[in-house]
Amino acid sequence: MEKKIILGIELVTVINELNQGREFTKHLKNHLGPLSSLELCDLLIQKILSSYEKAISLLNGEDLVREIQIDGILETSQALSGSNPMIEVSKDVCKKRKTSPQQAEQVRIYSGAGLRLLDDGFIWRKYGQKDIVGANFPRSYYRCTYRQAQGCMATKQVQNSDKDPSILKITYRGIHTCNQASQLGPHLALVPKNDPQQNQCQSHQVEGNQNLSQETIVEFGTNPKIKTDEMGFMDETFMPISSSLPPTSIEFQNMETNTYQEEKNILGSETYCFPMLQSQNLQPSEANLYEAIDAPTPVSNLSVGGLDFSSDLEGFDPNFMFGASEFLF
DNA sequence: CTCATTTGACCGTT
């Protein structure tokens, strides 16, 4: 099965820019005439050009990615301030050495996504790093910080994709039994609705035999929506990434492969495209991207995992993201 | 001093 979702704030931004250009053009038209102010016309022309250039720039991907590799983890800086970053996250599951339920995701940071993109709402502690044969990048191993305190056995692995270093492959294993999930809110739960026992645990939980081959389609635009297909666990309680990021795309892959983008259309996968809004300012201390973003971020109104949409959404149609009931943040 | 990260060693699985 195949599913593909193409969304992204990029498109919305382009449209916004084009709309702005159109509005400025209308104003210019209204001001054209013998009594018009030359300065005003010049200003409007500049704004029109600016809008169109922004739109073209976005379409050309010029604001995308500038990546810095730090400790095997990619940090992406924003090339254009005010651009709309975009993350691509995909998930897959590997069958090799199946010691516990696992679920993987790939995270691509396009631009200015900021550190919070990878914040999945849990506090993780790194306990190991391994060079993987055949892989260009080492794999980092993280466990839940509350492993000792609360016996939470959730772990995750993070590795850069060989084919596209801008993609972080994150594999989640185990189930959170700590109380982080309850603190972060029920919308984060990835657990099946019919299994309330696991509601105390949080996102990225996969039951042992859960079928990860599924089709999910998310379409954004004026009427955003998610479609799921053969997804036992992905219903309205499912928040694909976490508290902290509105992912722009996620894809699930089945357990037969670890392959990435090239194969994602062959395998059952899902892609979410969430608009990434203007990035937070990156602090120097956040240079180590992945570690820095692992702190849980409080979920408040209009704050999806640390991204404050109440401010970032300025200029966007509020219906764009939240207008559809299918999306539950 | 405390806590998190790093990194080599160890162990289990294939």
Added chain:
DNA sequence: AACGGTCAAATGAG
């Protein structure tokens, strides 16, 4: 035996 995952001592940061 090779590989992947985890452990734990060493190290560093706050």
